[in-house]
Amino acid sequence: xxxxxxxxxxxxxxxxxxxxxxxxxxxxxxxxxxxxxxxxxxxxxxxxxxxxxxxxxxxxxxxxxxxxxxxxxxxxxxxxxxxxxxxxxxxxxxxxxxxxxxxxxxxxxxxxxxxxxxxxxxxxxxxxxxxxxxxxxxxxxxxxxxxxxxxxxxxxxxxxxxxxxxxxxxxxxxxxxxxxxxxxxxxxxxxxxxxxxxxxxxxxxxxxxxxxxxxxxxxxxxxxxxxxxxxxxxxxx
Amino acid sequence: xxxxxxxxxxxxxxxxxxxxxxxxxxxxxxxxxxxxxxxxxxxxxxxxxxxxxxxxxxxxxxxxxxxxxxxxxxxxxxxxxxxxxxxxxxxxxxxxxxxxxxxxxxxxxxxxxxxxxxxxxxxxxxxxxxxxxxxxxxxxxxxxxxxxxxxxxxxxxxxxxxxxxxxxxxxxxxxxxxxxxxxxxxxxxxxxxxxxxxxxxxxxxxxxxxxxxxxxxxxxxxxxxxxxxxxxxxxxxxxxxxxxxxxxxxxxxxxxxxxxxxxxxxxxxxxxxxxxxxxxxxxxxxxxxxxxxxxxxxxxxxxxxxxxxxxxxxxxxxxxxxxxxxxxxxxxxxxxxxxxxxxxxxxxxxxxxxxxxxxxxxxxxxxxxxxxxxxxxxxxxxxxxxxxxxxxxxxxxxxxxxxxxxxxxxxxxxxxxxxxxxxxxxxxxxxxxxxxxxxxxxxxxxxxxxxxxxxxxxxxxxxxxxxxxxxxxxxxxxxxxxxxxxxxxxxxxxxxxxxxxxxxxxxxxxxxxxxxxxxxxxxxxxxxxxxxxxxxxxxxxxxxxxxxxxxxxxxxxxxxxxxxxxxxxxxxxxxxxxxxxxxxxxxxxxxxxxxxx
Numbered sequence: 091x092x093x094x095x096x097x098x099x100x101x102x103x104x105x106x107x108x109x110x111x112x113x114x115x116x117x118x119x120x121x122x123x124x125x126x127x128x129x130x131x132x133x134x135x136x137x138x139x140x141x142x143x144x145x146x147x148x149x150x151x152x153x154x155x156x157x158x159x160x161x162x163x164x165x166x167x168x169x170x171x172x173x174x175x176x177x178x179x180x181x182x183x184x185x186x187x188x189x190x191x192x193x194x195x196x197x198x199x200x201x202x203x204x205x206x207x208x209x210x211x212x213x214x215x216x217x218x219x220x221x222x223x224x225x226x227x228x229x230x231x232x233x234x235x236x237x238x239x240x241x242x243x244x245x246x247x248x249x250x251x252x253x254x255x256x257x258x259x260x261x262x263x264x265x266x267x268x269x270x271x272x273x274x275x276x277x278x279x280x281x282x283x284x285x286x287x288x289x290x291x292x293x294x295x296x297x298x299x300x301x302x303x304x305x306x307x308x309x310x311x312x313x314x315x316x317x318x319x320x321x322x323x324x325x326x327x
Numbered sequence: 328x329x330x331x332x333x334x335x336x337x338x339x340x341x342x343x344x345x346x347x348x349x350x351x352x353x354x355x356x357x358x359x360x361x362x363x364x365x366x367x368x369x370x371x372x373x374x375x376x377x378x379x380x381x382x383x384x385x386x387x388x389x390x391x392x393x394x395x396x397x398x399x400x401x402x403x404x405x406x407x408x409x410x411x412x413x414x415x416x417x418x419x420x421x422x423x424x425x426x427x428x429x430x431x432x433x434x435x436x437x438x439x440x441x442x443x444x445x446x447x448x449x450x451x452x453x454x455x456x457x458x459x460x461x462x463x464x465x466x467x468x469x470x471x472x473x474x475x476x477x478x479x480x481x482x483x484x485x486x487x488x489x490x491x492x493x494x495x496x497x498x499x500x501x502x503x504x505x506x507x508x509x510x511x512x513x514x515x516x517x518x519x520x521x522x523x524x525x526x527x528x529x530x531x532x533x534x535x536x537x538x539x540x541x542x543x544x545x546x547x548x549x550x551x552x553x554x555x556x557x558x559x560x561x562x563x564x565x566x567x568x569x570x571x572x573x574x575x576x577x578x579x580x581x582x583x584x585x586x587x588x589x590x591x592x593x594x595x596x597x598x599x600x601x602x603x604x605x606x607x608x609x610x611x612x613x614x615x616x617x618x619x620x621x622x623x624x625x626x627x628x629x630x631x632x633x634x635x636x637x638x639x640x641x642x643x644x645x646x647x648x649x650x651x652x653x654x655x656x657x658x659x660x661x662x663x664x665x666x667x668x669x670x671x672x673x674x675x676x677x678x679x680x681x682x683x684x685x686x687x688x689x690x691x692x693x694x695x696x697x698x699x700x701x702x703x704x705x706x707x708x709x710x711x712x713x714x715x716x717x718x719x720x721x722x723x724x725x726x727x728x729x730x731x732x733x734x735x736x737x738x739x740x741x742x743x744x745x746x747x748x749x750x751x752x753x754x755x756x757x758x759x760x761x762x763x764x765x766x767x768x769x770x771x772x773x774x775x776x777x778x779x780x781x782x783x784x785x786x787x788x789x790x791x792x793x794x795x796x797x798x799x800x801x802x803x804x805x806x807x808x809x810x811x812x813x814x815x816x817x818x819x820x821x822x823x824x825x826x827x828x829x830x831x832x833x834x835x836x837x838x839x840x841x842x843x844x845x846x847x848x849x850x851x852x853x854x855x856x857x858x859x860x861x862x863x864x865x866x867x868x869x870x871x872x873x874x875x876x877x878x879x880x881x882x883x884x885x886x887x888x889x890x891x892x893x894x895x896x897x898x899x900x901x902x903x904x905x906x907x908x909x910x911x912x913x914x915x916x917x918x919x920x921x922x923x924x
Contacts, residue, residue: 145366148370148372150375150659211428
């Protein structure tokens with residue numbers, strides 16, 4: 091592999107200040123040897139054309155800023171290796187959310203759904219002086235749930251969320267809902283289940299599993315959703 | 328341009344750990360509060376902290392705050408203020424337990440308590456043996472903490488202004504702080520946030536260096552705003568180089584790896600830290616480990632074809648331990664170093680990580696400046712906490728896990744001070760000057776009309792290379808002197824930056840140009856303060872400081888046991904005394920001594 095290489099891109103561009111409608115821009119960039127990830131390449135592109143707009147921050151897959159649709163699949167630019175990527179690299183905004191500019195989407199709906207599940211611990215006992223105890227086994231139940239970075243790769247790859255973003259909580263929100271249902275310190279189990287007992291909020295999940303396929307943190311929202319459905323069933327009988 | 332005015336009881340700038348912790352105090356007290364943040368709160372850089380938060384809970388090994396205080400003062404190379412340090416270590420258990428009550432998913436010991444691991448520079452019995460003091464959620468402690476704090480703020484109905492970038496501090500003729508101007512990134516519109524209290528929690532500026540563990544957003548916005556508004560910056564020569572950034576990529580590998588038993592090795596496989604820190608070895612303080620690594624590399628014992636890094640080895644740990652305690656590190660190593668640490672060691676180099684200095688504050692979170700012969704006079708209406716502030720608890724070198732503790736303790740303290748000043752009626756809404764937004768509007772107008780100017784990307788790169796070369800792990804008198812000249816030249820170029828993007832909507836080119844103004848203030852402060860400090864202390868080590876009985880490790884307490892204050896206007900330096908007296912009679916001052924590990 092040579093140290094410098096040129097990569098072809100096809101990038102979704104739209105600036106409401108000057109463009110009537112979005113268009114796909116063909117553009118190429120010469121990468122330095124240190125440009126390992128797609129985010130490096132986008133930063134390189136932006137140094138050439140400062141109008142290219144995208145969100146980014148930590149560049150190591152924990153802040154969840156740089157989610158986008160990469161060659162047809164949602165992912166984080168900072169965790170996408172340039173060695174394995176097919177050219178031209180087609181970059182689009184996350185599907186299903188309103189586009190503000192280029193690949194920057196309006197995430198209001200996504201966060202509204204996250205907030206709707208009361209994403210905080212509810213425990214109305216007087217706070218003890220020290221930590222509430224939790225066994226390592228009970229703590230283990232939170233693994234695979236708490237690591238979510240709210241990048242929205244999952245919810246915006248979910249057809250049920252595309253059709254009903256206002257009614258279906260979506261995989262990220264439901265993963266968070268189960269994160270609190272699974273926490274032995276939380277006391278709001280029935281309130282949380284009531285909150286999801288509705289034809290849309292939980293039950294629009296049809297186990298298509300796009301969410302699992304795209305999650306950059308290898309989490310499994312479908313499994314968490316299944317567990318919530320089990321809890322619903324158990325409480326019904 | 329029309330400027331909207333919004334009025335609040337308080338405005339908090341920044342929604343990382345410190346900002347969110349402060350916001351909780353204000354929201355729960357019913358104050359009308361605006362939290363401005365240029366990224367969605369959970370994208371703030373606190374999210375990237377890995378190894379843990381310090382508290383002497385003593386869940387695994389015996390511990391107490393006295394030992395924690397000693398370690399922190401010694402770690403600071405005695406530049407930390409002992410009143411603020413006492414305050415912080417005494418509050419540690421309270422703020423960590425609170426976080427657990429908020430729902431933070433800490434790992435657990437077999438008896439259900441918060442799991443704690445050893446960390447660099449933390450010891451039992453005043454430096455004797457390593458202690459398990461770092462409260463951890465696997466190696467994702469910052470992520471777990473930031474999300475728990477955000478979630479608690481959702482519960483408290485905190486009002487966020489997400490993707491609003493604060494631009495300039497507003498002060499009146501008396502110097503009181505009245506709020507900030509800020510730009511909504513989606514529309515490009517500037518508003519005035521007029522408030523009785525302003526809290527800065529804007530984080531550090533690690534992006535002044537070329538090689539940094541820091542996020543792109545760590546551009547020292549609050550520090551730059553304060554400097555431009557005439558407030559001095561404290562101890563900016565002290566930057567922490569974290570020993571273990573992934574070679575080439577800069578991504579952080581937590582010290583918790585060494586806390587769990589990881590070992591640093593040179594090209595011959597030697598555990599070289601035994602030579603530099605016979606007692607704590609790989610768990611010596613960060614400045615000590617970073618210098619040892621740099622020495623190994625400089626003397627030809629580095630690894631790889633370029634002999635330009637050392638290896639962090641955990642292949643002797645069981646895969647179960649690695650997967651349970653260090654899962655994120657395994658992911659990062661595979662992603663960014665191309666090695667699975669279960670099978671092979673991770674290539675690492677010292678990488679810029681943390682800003683010890685910042686906006687001068689006291690332990691209550693009030694911003695303090697010299698006035699009328701007194702070194703620490705609060706500025707009415709202005710508070711700061713977290714990495715942007717200098718309390719000073721980290722002095723010349725911060726201990727790992729004390730940063731997350733800092734932002735919890737001082738985020739809360741700043742919040743409590745504001746709430747109590749508000750409730751006692753001390754805080755009032757002072758009239759805005761007519762020109763409150765003029766500076767910000769002029770900055771935007773200049774970017775709009777600049778022609779024949781400098782490229783933002785190029786100027787930033789030149790600044791980063793200059794800092795890397797002239798103010799690195801080891802510092803040299805002549806190279807620092809040259810660095811001052813160079814950084815002033817870069818600062819001149821930064822005044823003429825030009826952007827091609829003229830859109831009002833989500834104009835990231837403009838954001839980056841505004842951020843560069845902040846970075847440049849920090850870079851100047853760092854270079855000038857470093858050149859002037861004619862001794863070695865903590866993270867600031869220069870070639871011409873001699874290790875002898877009068878100046879142990881090159882530290883010159885007779886002349887330099889003092890805090891630097893840098894003023895942007897006139898590029899001027901001043902100094903103020905270090906507080907060597909603790910806050911209470913519960914503890915004796917920690918006496919000056921030579922630092923060894």
